[in-house]
Amino acid sequence: MHSLPLFFRIAGRPVILLGAGEAAQAKRRLIERAGGIAVGEADEAASLAFIALDDPEESAQAAGRLRARGILVNVVDQPALCDFTTPAIVDRDPVLVAVGTGGASAGLAKAVRQRIERLLPPDLGALAQALAEARAALRARWPDARQRRQALDEALREKGMLDPLGERPADAVRLWLDGAGEDGPADRAETILLTSSDPDDLSLRAARLLGEADRILHDPTVPETILARARADASRVRLTSESPRPAGPGLTLIVTWAKAS
Template sequence: MQSLPLFHRVAGQKIVVLGEGEAAAAKRRLIERAGGICVGEPEAHHARLAFIAIDDAREGEAAAIRMRCRGLLVNVTDRTALCEFTVPSILDRDPVLVAVGTGGASAGLAKMLRLRLERLLPPGLGRLAQALGMAREAIRARYPQGADRRRALDIALGEGGALDPLTEHGAGVVDDWLVSDADTMREGRYAIALRSADPDDLTLREARLLGSADYVVHAPGVPAAILNRARADAVRVPVAESDTTGDGVIVAIHGP
């Protein structure tokens, strides 16, 4: 990755916006939508972020230097080389946010991807997220062990699952799932024979297994691009080639 994607909580925080015109106005709308307070350069010492939308290249660069010298992280519209952070195209299903970024390569591409995703995600996705948040303690009570809880949610939220996020759900769906007798504790060992070093060559099933595995046992030659498809908190266990199920094979293990 060329950038580390993060979500900043800016409610009640001052953020510098310099410049006039539609680009600056768009940044102000975005900041205010997230609860931030737009300020000018005189209040930069109270801010953490700065957005610069100045048409003149020299003036924009000079403003970026001034803001950076005051310790702010800077975004300069249409000047990727001067940016310390970029602004993604945002799909809002509050509290679910999907941010599509291209590292500043093409805002148009990010926008079109976001528009395609808009058609895929149901309007009620935010309600599902809120229901899961409100049921956090009830979910912990039913599945006290973290690994069990992750597996249960992976299955329920998976394709065709009781809480499939791409399906429109009615009220009470999370409560119904918690009291259901559905099989939520599938576990086992799954061997994945790699066909290439390209993670896009994984089948959908293989990608899902990697994405929900608790442990990933792999031969030394398995590419990092493949391993990166596993959960960030999954335990990686490198083993000798002779201990795997074949040359270039990765094994995803669910359960203890």
Template sequence: MHSLPIFVALKGRPVILIGSGPAADTKRRLLERAGATIVGEDATAALAIVADGDEAAAARLQARGVLVNVTDRPELCDFTLPAIVDRDPVLIAIGTGGASAGLAKALRQRIESLLPTTLGTLATALHAARPRIRARWPAADDRRHAIDAALAGPLDPLGDTGDVDTWLQAPVAIAETGLVHLRPRSADPDDLTLREARLLGRADRIYHRSDAPAAILDRARADAERIICVTPPATLPVGLSIDLEIL
């Protein structure tokens, strides 16, 4: 990765904005949507956007330790601003490291067409139900597996959004556990089937050969254990384990 994507809570926090004209107006609207307090160069702030290409101003701010974005000058930027898909409170950010804002926009438009407007409602309902979810599945692994199963079924975020209350009151099938032998047909992650991608995203641990493609392993949960071996052990920990081998 060329940079680490993060979401910064800006509500009520100062952000320096330098410049005027259409580019500055666009950045101002974006900052206002995020709840930031827009201030001038002399103010104290952790972030700044230079919308008029003023290299000297950018250098002065960086010398003060301020993280700076310079519009259309990625080589001068400490951070870049992504294209955003907003399904509040769900946010999807698409960045190219400043390589092509047009490409990021095209991807945003494609993703916009895939995501239902009810996605934010589902996220809000799941957040409100957290105490009941914890009560029903006290163990963290059981809770994660149950939510995974729901989001692959009755609460499918890309389908007709289900009702969280109905889900909690119904018998729920726990997501697949035990050992699953996964044999993707190529080293290209684009060739993964939907089931293979979902299993990688849910697995607690992945047993794989030393030559397993990094691009496939990167599709697994970030906190999933990755164990290099020829054959998984006979006795496995509780949860979902994957024996991964590329055909």
């Protein structure tokens, strides 16, 4: 990974925009849609800049001047001069999905974004907002952060009560909280037998289990590229030669969860 994906809050803040053509207008719309204020190069309060000038040499010079002031720069159609790139965005406010290629191909990012757009239901943002408004109730029900995360993981899983891609009543979060004390996720363990060291060969189920588990027990030779698919806060334990494991070829991953009640 050559870039760090971040979301900048620019509402009410100045963002430098240089240029007047179609590309510059597209960047202006992007800035204003996020609540930012497009300003000129002289603005001393800006920390981001978009350069959409017709002359490549003029663009490079402007990028150098701005970068010398500590400003992060995006130069249209010149990825080598960019400190950051703008992804293709799926907007389900407040949920944003960004697809980037590091400037390699805006067309590819757009094509992937269009596929994702069809998958995400229009009410996904409403679910996020309902969860935000229920934050106090969640903390009251599960004061421990780990327990809270476990309960949410269970509700948000595929076919769970709050499945983000499934059908839900408008008051799904309230209904879930009303019945949350009855059924929490149980202690459990799942075994994943890897047939390849390539993370792209993980099944959808294996990738989901890795992304949800609290603890990962793994063969010492399981590559870091696969372990990276687990949550960053999941603990990792190397299996020893004496550790029990299923028969058959392949590398073993054992993923475990703790009860959230």
